[in-house]
Amino acid sequence: MGFVYYILPDGREAGYGVEAECDDPECHRRIDRGRGYLCGHNPLGSKEDDEAGCGNYFCHRHLPDHRCPLPECGVRCDDELPCSLVAGHHRPHRNTVARPGRRPRRRAPPGHP
Ligand SMILES: [Zn+2]
Ligand SMILES: [Zn+2]
Numbered sequence: 001m002g003f004v005y006y007i008l009p010d011g012r013e014a015g016y017g018v019e020a021e022c023d024d025p026e027c028h029r030r031i032d033r034g035r036g037y038l039c040g041h042n043p044l045g046s047k048e049d050d051e052a053g054c055g056n057y058f059c060h061r062h063l064p065d066h067r068c069p070l071p072e073c074g075v076r077c078d079d080e081l082p083c084s085l086v087a088g089h090h091r092p093h094r095n096t097v098a099r100p101g102r103r104p105r106r107r108a109p110p111g112h113p
């Protein structure tokens, strides 16, 4: 399925066909509301409690730097990809961008029970 245009649960328009400004209040850079600018991983805004991302859209300068209330953990986990759960989460590190269907190996977390 494509995400050219859709309505977010909060009523905002999104999709890579939707032009918008960076959601940083002082930045007026033109972006679109495609997944490449999304802070988070689920374009429809629904996510599990411990997934990172505030669901706003930022230019490439502000995407990694916008005082996100739900910053990514970022610890390298399986496949050497950074963990995309929210910092301080409780379940094992996991990245949500890995291809579905590949089972992550179970690994005992070091040190902690
Ligand atoms: Zn910006
Ligand atoms: Zn954010």
Ligand SMILES: [Zn+2]
Residues within 6 Å of the ligand: 073, 074, 075, 083, 084, 085, 089, 092, 093, 094
């Ligand atoms: Zn993590």
